[in-house]
Amino acid sequence: MEKFTTHTGVGVPLKRSNVDTDQIIPAVYLKRVTRTGFEDGLFAAWRNDPAFVLNNEAYAHGSILVAGPDFGTGSSREHAVWALQNYGFKVVLSARFADIFRGNSGKAGLVAAQVDEKVIQRLWDYLEHNPGGEITVDLESQTVSTPGGEVQDSFDIDPYTKWRLLNGLDDIGITLGHDADIASYEARRPSWKPVTQRV
Amino acid sequence: MGKTLAEKVWDEHVVRSTPGEPDLLYIDLHLIHEVTSPQAFDGLRLAGRKVRRPDLTLATEDHNVPTIDWDKPIADPVSKTQVDTLRKNAADFGVRLHPLGDIEQGIVHVVGPQLGLTQPGMTIVCGDSHTSTHGAFGAIAFGIGTSEVEHVLATQTLMQAKPKTMAVTVNGSLPDGVTAKDLILTLITQTGTGGGQGYIVEYRGQAIQELSMEGRMTICNMSIEWGAKAGMIAPDETTFAYIEGKPEAPKGDDWDAAVAHWKTLVTDEDAVFDKEIVLDASEMTPFVTWGTNPGQGVPLGATVPSPDDFEDPSDKVACENALEYMGLQAGTPMREVKVDTVFVGSCTNGRIEDLRLAAEIIKGHKVAEGTRLLVVPGSVRVRNQAMEEGLDQVFIEAGAEWRGAGCSMCLGMNPDQLTPGERSASTSNRNFEGRQGKGGRTHLVSIPVAAATAVRGTLSSPADLVRQEA
Numbered sequence: 321m322e323k324f325t326t327h328t329g330v331g332v333p334l335k336r337s338n339v340d341t342d343q344i345i346p347a348v349y350l351k352r353v354t355r356t357g358f359e360d361g362l363f364a365a366w367r368n369d370p371a372f373v374l375n376n377e378a379y380a381h382g383s384i385l386v387a388g389p390d391f392g393t394g395s396s397r398e399h400a401v402w403a404l405q406n407y408g409f410k411v412v413l414s415a416r417f418a419d420i421f422r423g424n425s426g427k428a429g430l431v432a433a434q435v436d437e438k439v440i441q442r443l444w445d446y447l448e449h450n451p452g453g454e455i456t457v458d459l460e461s462q463t464v465s466t467p468g469g470e471v472q473d474s475f476d477i478d479p480y481t482k483w484r485l486l487n488g489l490d491d492i493g494i495t496l497g498h499d500a501d502i503a504s505y506e507a508r509r510p511s512w513k514p515v516t517q518r519v
Numbered sequence: 520m521g522k523t524l525a526e527k528v529w530d531e532h533v534v535r536s537t538p539g540e541p542d543l544l545y546i547d548l549h550l551i552h553e554v555t556s557p558q559a560f561d562g563l564r565l566a567g568r569k570v571r572r573p574d575l576t577l578a579t580e581d582h583n584v585p586t587i588d589w590d591k592p593i594a595d596p597v598s599k600t601q602v603d604t605l606r607k608n609a610a611d612f613g614v615r616l617h618p619l620g621d622i623e624q625g626i627v628h629v630v631g632p633q634l635g636l637t638q639p640g641m642t643i644v645c646g647d648s649h650t651s652t653h654g655a656f657g658a659i660a661f662g663i664g665t666s667e668v669e670h671v672l673a674t675q676t677l678m679q680a681k682p683k684t685m686a687v688t689v690n691g692s693l694p695d696g697v698t699a700k701d702l703i704l705t706l707i708t709q710t711g712t713g714g715g716q717g718y719i720v721e722y723r724g725q726a727i728q729e730l731s732m733e734g735r736m737t738i739c740n741m742s743i744e745w746g747a748k749a750g751m752i753a754p755d756e757t758t759f760a761y762i763e764g765k766p767e768a769p770k771g772d773d774w775d776a777a778v779a780h781w782k783t784l785v786t787d788e789d790a791v792f793d794k795e796i797v798l799d800a801s802e803m804t805p806f807v808t809w810g811t812n813p814g815q816g817v818p819l820g821a822t823v824p825s826p827d828d829f830e831d832p833s834d835k836v837a838c839e840n841a842l843e844y845m846g847l848q849a850g851t852p853m854r855e856v857k858v859d860t861v862f863v864g865s866c867t868n869g870r871i872e873d874l875r876l877a878a879e880i881i882k883g884h885k886v887a888e889g890t891r892l893l894v895v896p897g898s899v900r901v902r903n904q905a906m907e908e909g910l911d912q913v914f915i916e917a918g919a920e921w922r923g924a925g926c927s928m929c930l931g932m933n934p935d936q937l938t939p940g941e942r943s944a945s946t947s948n949r950n951f952e953g954r955q956g957k958g959g960r961t962h963l964v965s966i967p968v969a970a971a972t973a974v975r976g977t978l979s980s981p982a983d984l985v986r987q988e989a
Contacts, residue, residue, distance in 0.1 A: 336840070337833045338712055338812050342951040347932035351583070351597040353557035353604045365953050388833060390713045393746065393812070394951060395930075396648040397555065398664035416713055419748055420648060420662055427666035478680065480540055491666070492566070495674045498535050498543060502571075502676055505534040505545050510780070512773035513547055514636050515574040516615045 321429045323488035324459055327410045329383030331455040332373055333447045339387055340394035341421065345403040347395075358399050359406035378452035386443045386455075387414045392421025392432075401428045411457045413464060413475065415440055426481035427491065433457060433475035435464060446470045459486055521787025523684045524753050525719040528659045528784065532642045534676055541678040547641040547658075549671045550627045551578040551614065553605040554932070555646030559669035560608040572675045573613040577636065578605060581626045584619050585934050586895050586922035593619075598933065612672075625898020625924040628652040628866040632736065633900055635765025639754035639781040644671060649866045649948065651742040655735035656762070657754035657784045659719065662743065682748045683793035685718040686786075689726040691801035696981055698876075699734035700868060700946070700965035702726065703741040704806040706798060708816040715747030718794065721786060722752050726800035732761040733872035740867045741948050744813040753785045805980045807853055808950045808963040810841035815950075817853060819968060819980055825849030844952055845960050846940070853978050856962070860943045861892045861973040862955070863966065864922075865929040868946035869897030873966045874905045878913040880970035880981050885918050887976030892919035893935065895927040919973070931956040944972040 349361025366372045373379050385404065391414040392400060401424045404412065412430065415437040425432035446466050447453055456465050457475075459482060465472045477485075484491070495502075522530070535543040549572075556578070563569065570576060583598040593599040602619070609616035617623040623630060628649055631637040639657035644650060648662035667677055693702060707714075722738055730738070735752045742750030752758075759778055762768045769777040805819040815838070817824065826838040826849070842849060847856070863869075863877050874896060886892045894914045896902035902924055905911055911921045928935040929947035931954065937943055939958025946969045950961035962978060971979040 337837055340812065340949075340951045342930075342949065342954045346953050346957065347582075347930040348957075350554050350932065351595075351601050353561070353601060355558050355561075365957060390711075390746075393712050394648065394743075394949060396646055396650075396662035396664055398558075398646075398666060401664070416716065418713075418746055419716060420664060420743075424664035424666065427664060427670075480678075480680075491678060492562075492568070492670050492673050495543065495670065495676060495678065501535045501543065502545070502674060506675075509545075510776070512769040512777045513641070514638060514767045514769070516548075516577040516636065516767075517574050519574045519613070 321488045321490060324429065324431055324485045326456065326458040327383065328454050328456040329410060330379060330381055330452055331384045331386050331443060331447050332379045332382035333444045334373060334385055334387040335444060337388035338390045338393055341392060341397050341400045342394055344392065344400040345397065350397060350399050355402055356406055358403035362403040362407045376451070381408065383408050383410045384455045384457060385409050385412045386440060386447065387412060388440070389415040389437060391417050393418040396420045398424040398428060401425050401430050405430055413440065413443065426484065429485065431457060431459060431477070431485065433464065433477055435473060435475045439464065439471065439473045442471045521790040523786045523790045523792060524657060524721050524751055524784055525659060525684045528640050528642070529681060531640065541680045544642060544677050544679045546644055546671050546675055546677060547575060548631070548636055548643045549576045550631055550643065550645035550650070551576060552582055552627050552647065553580050553601045554582045555665050556608065556668055557601065557604045558665050559672055560612065562669040563672055568673045570612045570614060570672045575675060576614045578609050578614050578616040579624055579627050579630050580605060580619050582926045582930065582932050584925040586925050586927050589619050589923045622899050625900065626866045626869060626926055628740065629870060629897035629901060632656070633765065633898060635762055635768035638762060638777070639758060640784050644677065648743045649740050651747070651750050652736050652740040652866055654739040654742065654749050654751040655732060656758055657751055657781070659749055659751065661749045682719045683717055685715065685720045685794040685796065686792040687720055687722050687796045687798065688724040689722065689798045689800050690724050691726060691799050692729060693726050693800045693803060696967055697803050697805060698965045698967060699730055699737040701803055701806040702800060703738045704808065704813065704816050704963060705803055707741065707745045707813045710745050712744065712812050712814040713746045715742060715745040718747050719749045719751060720747045722750060727752055728755065731872055732757060733870045736870065737867055741813065744948060754781045805965060805968050807968060807978055809845065809847060809853065810838065811844055811950055811952050813948065813950060813963060815841055819853055819978060821853060823847045823849050823851045823853065856978045857942070857976060858890060858944045858962070858972050858978060859941045860937060861890065861969050862928040862943055862945040862947060863893065863969050864895030864897065864927050865947035866897060867948040868966050869895060869901065871901050871904050873946065874901065874910050876966045877970045878910040880967055881917045881974065882913050884974040884984065886973050890973060890976045892917070892973040893922060893928060894919050895922045896924050898924045928955050930954060931959070944969050944978060
């Protein structure tokens with residue numbers, strides 16, 4: 321995973337609540353067996369609408385999504401995170417994230433930064449007055465800001481995910497370092513626990 | 520202080536706990552399907568890793584598979600590639616697979632319980648959000664993303680921050696004709712789709728205890744629809760009776776040891792939940808959704824709401840958007856909403872009890888003209904059992920389509936899809952925009968409402984059928 325320290329990019333206002341994973345990427349786009357190429361499915365239904373924000377040239381190359389509350393509800397598809405990343409997004413800001421989406425983001429290296437609903441509104445106001453305006457997200461200091469100082473606020477992210485993102489660490493590598501703990505747990509599991517096959 | 524059920528099961532699975540870090544949790548059962556696993560196996564290959572515990576891993580094919588012509592090659596080449604990839608991965612890494620055509624194939628959340636692999640006190644994960652279904656047995660079960668699938672394959676563990684716990688106590692008994700589905704839809708509308716966020720929820724109280732395992736699975740299945748990390752129900756005699764004799768259930772002395780342990784898996788009397796919700800089942804009625812998330816629901820006897828009914832500005836906008844997408848007018852009685860397709864099936868309502876109930880209501884009736892009824896068993900075993908009981912004939916005589924096992928029309932990923940503007944009454948779990956096919960309009964309903972709606976062509980309950988005959 322790539323390290324993430326700070327990112328400045330075009331903010332994209334997504335003025336909807338409850339953006340579920342079927343909206344982020346419909347199931348029909350989930351059939352690839354790779355981690356790339358999912359950008360075509362991102363917000364697929366909405367992108368047919370010429371008025372949709374990503375069809376506005378000012379936002380087409382956005383990398384920071386400023387979304388309404390309850391973003392990423394629904395399915396466990398990590399493809400939703402990949403679709404955002406494949407399109408070019410580095411950060412999603414929302415007042416509330418669905419648990420699985422937030423977890424998947426942290427694993428895949430997309431920053432899911434939780435901010436107060438008022439901050440989202442201020443960012444939307446800023447982008448309305450400055451279409452295509454840039455936003456800076458600094459992970460170390462957990463701040464989100466705009467160049468003119470219109471918005472200068474903090475965001476929440478769990479400390480462990482922050483540490484992993486800052487250092488670009490791979491979870492599996494970390495866990496395999498605890499192999500002795502896993503083996504000792506396995507040695508004391510009850511023998512009547514089910515198995516799918518005898519190996 | 521005592522512990523909640525969730526805390527007991529959690530604590531039994533902690534491999535390693537360090538302040539400031541998530542717990543490292545052991546996973547007892549890892550279920551796999553074709554959609555969310557290919558990139559995980561690829562990751563293993565790239566790193567030269569193997570599956571740590573193939574004996575705690577089980578794969579089946581469900582999301583992509585057709586429910587007709589399942590003996591022929593899958594027509595959609597992209598779907599076929601995904602299914603073929605799972606078969607290759609299972610073979611390469613030594614994972615037990617139940618492919619299309621196998622007697623044990625079916626929706627992953629129907630297969631686990633019917634094999635007896637789903638047992639109380641376990642940790643169960645799958646790259647599928649409806650893994651919460653297995654919580655009905657008193658297991659901690661939740662959906663994970665593909666990176667986590669890879670993590671479990673490689674280590675049989677997951678790093679997880681311990682969630683808070685919530686009790687949902689449902690007092691009283693559900694009235695006749697009101698099901699577990701109505702109960703959970705009522706709860707989701709009350710709490711909203713984010714109401715359970717950050718919690719493992721334990722459902723308890725008389726109405727929950729009175730439910731069959733199938734009903735309990737329906738409740739836990741939809742825990743994710745109100746954002747909960749997982750849903751659980753304490754195991755009891757109903758649970759033990761369901762598991763006993765299943766192919767992978769413990770036998771002999773193992774059975775006694777297992778049951779003795781399972782009986783300890785209840786919330787202690789002095790345990791404290793972080794949050795509690797209390798509902799009265801006796802006041803519940805058949806419940807249906809009108810909008811585009813599972814929290815946008817009303818009693819079947821109510822009317823389509825208006826944006827003015829909502830105080831919160833974002834709820835107002837959400838209502839406007841939903842009505843436009845759904846093609847509904849505020850104030851229309853839900854019973855007047857005409858339905859094109861009725862879907863009976865999915866990991867929410869595709870088990871044998873669901874098919875029995877649907878058949879009982881449909882028997883002697885015909886599917887309304889202009890309406891299509893799709894009946895899709897959750898697994899091959901469910902299908903065979905239904906045919907043994909003659910349920911297939913009831914459906915076929917009524918004019919329904921009797922299909923093979925799979926996720927089918929729950930999600931627009933296989934050939935069973937709605938067309939733009941087509942309206943469904945669906946026993947599945949999500950009414951998101953485009954969920955059942957691009958432009959499709961979904962009303963989530965219970966089995967009795969689905970069956971009655973198929974007969975009348977408009978959203979209905981079995982009580983409407985009786986009135987029609989009188």
